[in-house]
Amino acid sequence: MSVDEMESGQHEGEAHQGGFNSRLNWLRAGVLGANDGIVSTAGVVLGVAGATTDRTAILIAGVAAVVAGAMSMAAGEYVSVSTQRDSEDALLEKERRELEEMPDDELDELTGFYVAKGLDEDLARQVAEQLTENDALGAHAEVELGIDPDDLTSPWHAAFASMVAFTVGALLPLLTILLVPDGLRVPVTMAAVTGALAITGWTSAELGYGPRGWAVLRNVLGGLFAMVLTFGIGSALGTQV
Template sequence: MTAGDIEAPVGPHADEPHQNGLKSRLNWLRAAVLGANDGVVSTAGIVIGVAGATSDRTAIMVAGVAGLAAGAMSMAAGEYVSVSTQRDSELAILAKERRELREEPEEELAELTGIYMEKGLDEALALEVATALTAHDALGAHAEAELGIDPDDITSPWHAAWASMLAFTAGALLPLLTILLAPESARIWVTVAVVVVTLALTGFVSARLGYARPGRAVLRNVAGGVFAMAVTYGIGSALGTQIG
């Protein structure tokens, strides 16, 4: 059988993610889902809190837009700093591994052999596997086995930052536009309904990305959002009564 004859995997494990770059894609997907979720909750809390204090549509809009802009910038900056720190650490560890492979190749081969022996291979087979992998891609083999890092799949802080910022903005627009466009008599309940549906969706997606059961994730997401809206509405109503 030649390389061209190899077919794509089929069966129950066909959907399992083994392709290169999976870590980076999952990282920015995670950032996007969390960004959208934060955008929905924080902006919904702001606009519903303001709506509890006043029925002035302009005041609600100004507060919501300000919260959207500040939140989006904060999310982008936070993701960039966090992922940059992780990336710097990974690059430093890889540089150290390169140096050790160059200066102590025999010790590194013995270390890799020991790792495969700990996984259940006998010494002869472990040495054969370690030797073959080192000859093919020394850094990749040692980094993956020893450090759990793929040198070709280092996370990009810019991807995470942009994904988080854009997702936060998209999530924030949902409650903001809903409360501005809905009739005044029903704006609170319509906004709550839209937020609950959106949080259920983001909870489901985040659970699926982590290969977890979605039930608890959806419940936690919705409960947290409803609690946040209830608290901010109560505070807004109290302040609005005192000011009025």
């Protein structure tokens, strides 16, 4: 262990709060966007491929799915994170006002929080006073609200991450089904999508410190179910139209 690690009390490979919430939000938006792009676009192009072998029809449907899906993901993520950010801003503004208008009461309140965490009254008071002197808003926001004022998620960043991730994920099934010969396009596309979903599931578990096997399994099973279902529907409709 290095001197810096000993001084900070942190160990290599451990998840720590500073910056971790932001990392998880980016991870959530990116993985959700990529998975949605892979699965939804694969479902569309395989559904069309089940109804027709016309490459132009598959291309039009696939491109439409990519563009509409990317815009939908970006808009949805922006609205979701904006709502969360508005709530956090309102809570922080209320805390600022309370710190200005009744600092003694807020100090007592912060002391009470640390007493509840197991510190004795005198030590809790010392900790509260030192944290208040250093960063009163940050100390109260973290303990009372679970918010880091310096680590608020940007709605624009989340929206852009979702849009890019969706587009990158969607290009895999679209390009695969367009470039592979007619007789192999469906099984090859399903195989490529299955592999991609295994990778995104493993990556999400690795970066989020979760169980890798379960993350991979649920991604793959969900994607396979969607692909088989849409291909079956497309095939059934193709014989009727």
